[in-house]
Amino acid sequence: MIRGWIAVALLAASWLFGLGYFAPARPIVWWCAVASAVVLLAGTRLRTPSWFVVVVCSVLLLPPVLLMPWPSAAIPALLAAGLWLQRSPTPSRWPRQLGGGAVIASAILLFQAAALQVYEALTARAHELPWPLTAVVGGIAGLLGMDAAVDGAALTIRDSVAPQRIAATWELLFDPASVLFLVGGLVWLACFGWIVGRPNSRRASMNRGQSRPLHRVSVARRLSLSYSSLLVRWGWYLRPATQLVLVWLLWLPLRTGLLIALLVHRTLRADPYTMPNVGDLFVNSWLHAGLLAGLVALAARWVVLPLRAERAGRVRLQRSVRPKPSRRAVAAPAACVAVGTALLIMACYWVPVGRPQAGRVMVIERHSTWEPTTEPYGTKIYGEAGSYNYAAIYEYCGQFFEMSRLLEQEAIDDRRLADCDVLIVKTPTSRYMPGEVDAIERFVRGGGALLLIGDHTNVFNMNTYLNDISRRFGFTFRNDLLFAVSTPYEQRYRSPPLKHPALRHLPPLNFAVSCSIDPGRSPGRMVIRSTGLWSLPPAYQEINYHPQAEYRSDMQYGAWCQAWSTHAGAGRVIGFGDSTLFSNFCTFQPGKAELFLGMVQWLNCRSWLDHAWLGWLVWVPSVVIGSFLVGWGVWFGRRQIAGGRLIAAAAMAGWAVAALLLGTARDAAMPWPQAVRPLSHVVIDREISEVPLFTGAFADSKDGRGYGMFEQWIPRTGCYLSRRSGRDVFDGDALVIISPTRSVSDDYLDGLERFVAAGGHLLVVDSPDVEGSTAFGLLEAFGLSSIPVPSPPDALPLQVADCDVQPPMLASRAIAGGEPIAWWNQQVVAARKRHGAGMVTAIGFGSLFNDAAMGFHWLPAPDDATLERYDAMYALLRLSLPVSAGQSERFHPSSAARVGPSDDPNPPSAGSPSDP
Numbered sequence: 001m002i003r004g005w006i007a008v009a010l011l012a013a014s015w016l017f018g019l020g021y022f023a024p025a026r027p028i029v030w031w032c033a034v035a036s037a038v039v040l041l042a043g044t045r046l047r048t049p050s051w052f053v054v055v056v057c058s059v060l061l062l063p064p065v066l067l068m069p070w071p072s073a074a075i076p077a078l079l080a081a082g083l084w085l086q087r088s089p090t091p092s093r094w095p096r097q098l099g100g101g102a103v104i105a106s107a108i109l110l111f112q113a114a115a116l117q118v119y120e121a122l123t124a125r126a127h128e129l130p131w132p133l134t135a136v137v138g139g140i141a142g143l144l145g146m147d148a149a150v151d152g153a154a155l156t157i158r159d160s161v162a163p164q165r166i167a168a169t170w171e172l173l174f175d176p177a178s179v180l181f182l183v184g185g186l187v188w189l190a191c192f193g194w195i196v197g198r199p200n201s202r203r204a205s206m207n208r209g210q211s212r213p214l215h216r217v218s219v220a221r222r223l224s225l226s227y228s229s230l231l232v233r234w235g236w237y238l239r240p241a242t243q244l245v246l247v248w249l250l251w252l253p254l255r256t257g258l259l260i261a262l263l264v265h266r267t268l269r270a271d272p273y274t275m276p277n278v279g280d281l282f283v284n285s286w287l288h289a290g291l292l293a294g295l296v297a298l299a300a301r302w303v304v305l306p307l308r309a310e311r312a313g314r315v316r317l318q319r320s321v322r323p324k325p326s327r328r329a330v331a332a333p334a335a336c337v338a339v340g341t342a343l344l345i346m347a348c349y350w351v352p353v354g355r356p357q358a359g360r361v362m363v364i365e366r367h368s369t370w371e372p373t374t375e376p377y378g379t380k381i382y383g384e385a386g387s388y389n390y391a392a393i394y395e396y397c398g399q400f401f402e403m404s405r406l407l408e409q410e411a412i413d414d415r416r417l418a419d420c421d422v423l424i425v426k427t428p429t430s431r432y433m434p435g436e437v438d439a440i441e442r443f444v445r446g447g448g449a450l451l452l453i454g455d456h457t458n459v460f461n462m463n464t465y466l467n468d469i470s471r472r473f474g475f476t477f478r479n480d481l482l483f484a485v486s487t488p489y490e491q492r493y494r495s496p497p498l499k500h501p502a503l504r505h506l507p508p509l510n511f512a513v514s515c516s517i518d519p520g521r522s523p524g525r526m527v528i529r530s531t532g533l534w535s536l537p538p539a540y541q542e543i544n545y546h547p548q549a550e551y552r553s554d555m556q557y558g559a560w561c562q563a564w565s566t567h568a569g570a571g572r573v574i575g576f577g578d579s580t581l582f583s584n585f586c587t588f589q590p591g592k593a594e595l596f597l598g599m600v601q602w603l604n605c606r607s608w609l610d611h612a613w614l615g616w617l618v619w620v621p622s623v624v625i626g627s628f629l630v631g632w633g634v635w636f637g638r639r640q641i642a643g644g645r646l647i648a649a650a651a652m653a654g655w656a657v658a659a660l661l662l663g664t665a666r667d668a669a670m671p672w673p674q675a676v677r678p679l680s681h682v683v684i685d686r687e688i689s690e691v692p693l694f695t696g697a698f699a700d701s702k703d704g705r706g707y708g709m710f711e712q713w714i715p716r717t718g719c720y721l722s723r724r725s726g727r728d729v730f731d732g733d734a735l736v737i738i739s740p741t742r743s744v745s746d747d748y749l750d751g752l753e754r755f756v757a758a759g760g761h762l763l764v765v766d767s768p769d770v771e772g773s774t775a776f777g778l779l780e781a782f783g784l785s786s787i788p789v790p791s792p793p794d795a796l797p798l799q800v801a802d803c804d805v806q807p808p809m810l811a812s813r814a815i816a817g818g819e820p821i822a823w824w825n826q827q828v829v830a831a832r833k834r835h836g837a838g839m840v841t842a843i844g845f846g847s848l849f850n851d852a853a854m855g856f857h858w859l860p861a862p863d864d865a866t867l868e869r870y871d872a873m874y875a876l877l878r879l880s881l882p883v884s885a886g887q888s889e890r891f892h893p894s895s896a897a898r899v900g901p902s903d904d905p906n907p908p909s910a911g912s913p914s915d916p
Helices: 002-019 026-045 051-067 073-087 094-125 131-143 177-195 221-271 279-284 285-302 307-319 327-349 383-387 391-397 434-445 456-473 594-601 612-637 642-668 708-717 725-731 746-757 775-780 865-880
Strands: 146-152 156-157 165-166 360-364 402-406 422-426 449-453 482-486 492-493 510-513 524-537 554-568 569-575 680-685 721-722 734-738 761-765 787-788 812-814 817-824 829-833 836-843
Touching: 002 026, 002 094, 002 177, 002 285, 026 073, 026 094, 051 327, 051 492, 051 642, 051 829, 073 094, 073 642, 094 177, 094 524, 094 554, 131 146, 131 156, 131 221, 156 221, 165 221, 165 829, 177 221, 177 285, 221 279, 221 285, 221 746, 279 360, 285 360, 327 612, 327 642, 327 817, 391 594, 391 721, 422 434, 422 594, 434 449, 434 456, 434 569, 449 456, 456 482, 456 554, 456 569, 482 492, 492 524, 492 829, 524 569, 569 594, 612 642, 680 708, 680 725, 721 725, 725 775, 746 761, 746 775, 746 829, 746 836, 761 775, 761 865, 775 836, 817 865, 836 865
Parallel strands: 360 402, 360 422, 422 449, 449 569, 680 721, 680 734, 734 761, 761 836, 812 829
Antiparallel strands: 146 156, 156 165, 482 524, 492 510, 524 554, 554 569, 787 812, 817 829, 829 836
C-alpha cells in the first residue's frame, strides 16, 4: 500500500507549506498536497455512517471551522465533507471512496496538528541537542569519512577551505516533517488495521492452553501469557507500528548524514570570499518534503501491513451485523470526549487575569541611557535623540495609567518600589547592583509585576544586565538575532485564537529584529511564539553587534519564543525581546502600542491563582479529569459504527468550546482601558489610501514617494496615531487621508459625513504627482474641490497662516471653497471649512511632505531647508487637527531661533498673507 505512505508523506509535508514553518507559507502548495493525499487514500473502505452521525458531526464541526486558523480549519472542514460524500446518493462509488479518503486524511491531519504544537513548544524552548544526541550527530559525520568533532552544541568539520560549524539542533536530527510522518503513519496504520486487519473474534484467550489455576502459574508465565494475549488482540497494530518506528529511527541518521554531506559539498564548491548562503538548505521546505521520499520507500518495503486479512475484513464488513446502538450510547462517549478535550485545552492555555490594581507604572531610567522616556517627542529635537526614545509610548500609556520614572540619581530599593504596581526595566546599559536586583525580586514575589525589555545580540551588553534579573525568575534573554526567512527584516506576526491575555487587542504586527528568549525549565507561557525564523549570534566587530542576514551553517532555525510570561511568588513577569518596536518611530505602527499597552494592562492585574501552588491545585485536577473523560469516551466510543469519526468531531468541538470560553473570559477581563487623561486620536486612513508608509524603521517605498515620515511627525504635535480601515477609520478624533486613489463608496461617504458632523476633524492631503486621485469626490461632499493648476518654471515660496517660514515649492493643486490657510503662486492651496461640529481641511501640495522631501529617514539631523518644511507642516497640522489639552508646551518651531505662532489649533480667523 505505497499509496498510503505517499499520502502520509504529503500530509506531513503540507504543514511546512501551510504554516510557513521554515520558509514563507505557500497556500497553493498546501492545498495541492492535501488534495493529492485525499485522492491516494480514497481506496480505503470505511463503514458508511448513519444520517444521525453525519448530522451530529456536521453540527459539532461547524464551530471549529469558524474558529480555527487556517490551515488547521481545513481539518474539520475535510471531515465534514468526507462524511457527506460517504452518504452520497449517487450510484457511482467514487464519491463514497473520496469521502473515505477525506475522513482518513482529516484524522491524520488532526494528530499531526497536535504533534506539531507540542514540537513547536518544546523546540522553541531550546534548539540545542543534549550531549548524547550531539555525539550521535558527530558519529554520523565520522562514518561519512569527515574529520569532525563535537564542540558543545555544534559539530565542527574541517574541510579544505576552513572549519565548518554546523548547529546540532533538534531540527537537524528530528526534523518536523519526519516527526509528522511518524505520527501520521501511526494514525494511518490504526485506521487501516482497524478496517482490514483486526481478528474476527474477541474470544482469544489470555492464557491459551492453560489448564492450571492462574495462582499456580509463575510470574514469568503470566507475563508471557499477557504478552501473547496482547499480540492476539492488538498484533494487527503493534507489529506494523513497531516496524514503522524502527524504520523511522533507521532513517533519521541517514537523513542527517545526507544533509551534512550536501552542506559540505556546497561549501567546497562555493567561493569562500563571497560568504555564500550555503545554510539555506536547512530552511528549504521543498528539500525537507523531498527527503520524506526515503521514509516512504523504507516504510513501503519493511512495514508489513495485514493485507492477507483484507478480503476477510471486507467480507466481515459486509456480512457482520451489529445491533444499532441507541442515540444515548452514541452521544455519551462523544460528550465525554468533548468535555475532556475542553478541560485539557483550558488547563494548557488558560492564563488568569484577575482584578486590576491602582495602575501605578514606573519606568526605571537608572542604569539605562538607551531609549529614554525623559526626552519629549516634540518639534525641537530630531535624529537619534528625538526618535530613538520611549517618550511617545510613555505619554500614550499615561492616558490609562499613572506613569512615573525612577531616575539615575534615585535608589532602587524597597521603599521606592513600593510606589508602583508595574515596574518596567528596559534596555539597561550598565549593571544593576546585587542589592538592586534583590529589591526587584522581593518586589515581584511580594505581589508586584515586572516587564523586562531587551534587544538583539546583547547590544550594549543589555541582555547581560537584564539576565541578572531574569535568572531570578527562571528565564534568560539569548544573545542572538532573529531573521525572517526570505524577508529577513520583515517578520509578520498574527496572534492565534488561544492567545495570552496580553495580546487581547493586538492586530497583525510587524517585528523589527529581536532576540529570542530561553525559558529554560521555568513554568510559564509563551506570549509570542513564532516560526519561519532563523537565529545568528552577535557580530562583535560591528558597533551594534548586528550580523549580516546570511544563511550560515551554524544558524539555528524553526520556532522561537519572543515573549515569555511567568509567575514568581504573588507577582507576574513578562520578558520581551524587541525594544525597537516601542521607539518613537515605530510606536504607532499597527500593533506596537497595543502590544505594550496589553502587557502593562495584564501585569497591572492580580489573581489569587498567581501563587504557583494554587495554580497547580487547579491545573492538576483539570488534566486528570480531562484525560479520564477523553480516555473513557475513546474506549467506549470505538465500538460504535463510525465511532472514530464522531470522537474526532467531538474533540474538535471541545477545542472550539474551550476557545470560546477562554476568549470570552479574556475579553471580559481585559476590556480596552478607560482613558483618564486622553490624548487626541488621529487615524491614518488605509481604506481608500494606499500610499507607502513605514514598516518598522524602514520606508516601504525606496524612491521617496511614501509618507512614512509625515505619519511619524504628526504625534510630535501632541496626539497619538493608529492606522485603520473599514468602519474603524471613524473611531478617532481626527482622520487623515493621504493621496487617496481607491474608489470611495457611498457607505464610506455617509460615515465620513456623520463623523465630521459629530465633531471629527478631517484632513485630506492631495498632491499633483498622484495619478487617479479620488480626493475630488471626498472634498466635493463638503463643498471643497481640488483643481490642477500649471506649475511655474521656478520654485516659489509657500505661505502658511500663522507660520513665519516660506519653504519653496514647485507644484501644487489649488483648493476651491472654504477658508484659505495657505497660498502659493497666487493660488489658494490649502483651505478648511466647518461642517456641523467638525472641520474639513484640504491640502493640495502633499508632495512637499513625502519621504524624499522630509529627508527619507528619521535618523539624520535635518538641514535648514528641511526644517522649514517641518515648520510649515506643523502649522498646517495645528490648523487642521485637534490638539490635546496640556500639550501646548510641545508646539514650538524646530529651530530655537524662531518664534512660533499661536498654539490654538482653531484660531478664529486665518487671514490672507500681506503679499499673496
